Amino acid sequence: MKTTVMLVTPAQAHEWLEKNSNNRPLNRTTIEQFTKQIARGEWQLTHQAIAFDEEGELLDGQHRLHAIIRADTPVQAMVVEGAPRASFTVLDTGRKRTGKDVLHLAGEENTVHLASALRGLYLYQVAPDASWSGSSSMVSNDQLVEILEKNPGMRHALTKATAIHRSVRITVTAAAIGWYVTSQARPDIDQSPWFDGLTTGAELKHGDPRLTLRNTMMSLSSGKRLRKREDSREHLFYYIKAWNAWAEGKQQKILRRSPNERMPVPTTRQGKTTSRAEGNIFSVE
Secondary structure, three states: OEEEEEEEOHHHHHHHHOOOOOOOOOOHHHHHHHHHHHHOOOOOOOOOOEEEEOOOOEEEOHHHHHHHHHHOOOEEEEEEEEEOHHHHHHOOOOOOOOHHHHHHHOOOOOHHHHHHHHHHHHHHHHOOOOOOOOHHHOOOHHHHHHHHHHOOOHHHHHHHHHHHHHHHOOOHHHHHHHHHHHHHHOOOOOOHHHHHHHHHOOOOOOOOHHHHHHHHHHHHHOOOOHHHHHOHHHHHHHHHHHHHHHHOOOOOOOOOOOOOOOOEOOOOOOOOEEEOOOOOEEOOO
16 A cells, blocks of 8 residues: 655645545535634645545545535645555444543543533524534534633533533533523622522522523423424523523512523623513513
8 A cells, every 4th residue: 555645735646536436425524624723724634535446446535535626725635555455344433523522631620511511602602593503513622722722611511511401401612601601691690699599499489580480391201202302592691691691680470481581691780681672672571
């Protein structure tokens, strides 16, 4: 086998794909993910090669080649010629490195929840009212590291979220984002009473937003609809809505979401709570 490192251009990628006569079906999501990584400048030279067999047929790398074409950007890649065709059956059988793996290698703790919370924070910031599933919601490993660098307070938020989750059954992701964004927006507010009320439920009266959030989350967790039980975006909506009422000293007897209601942001003023759509104001129930 011959191995070289070369700059693969879109034209070269197109030419090589013409030699792709017997490969696995394309995964459009993978191509889109690779394309975005190239466009963001995150693509790096690794040991994983674009490989051709003894007859010059493309053996591995079709998704990367399609991404190079779609991004219209040349990238450096390892190229192997003369790889045994029999090796095709064992290609890509190793486990892909995930966000939690990258964070663990960086020395972080509780990386499963941390990776999920960082991804959720990014989606809350850039697409709060869009679906948080599917290819459009993917966040790369490099992005996760960058998000944590810009938002180091998420580490502390995660410790609070873990305790809230145990008591209230809200997802750790939603609780971490909720704690972080409300703390960032209102550093003047002591969050201790909010935390204590949520985690203990002690001496909370009917209409207290903390009790309403507890009851809402408990109801969702015992329901039969898995999506509702584990939908961090939905849980975050209720968290912030309840927190806004609590921060403004208002009662919140019911937590519900109307069909077109936008994801709220932490309140910064008294009297009304604003949504992300500027000028769209709703009264707390």
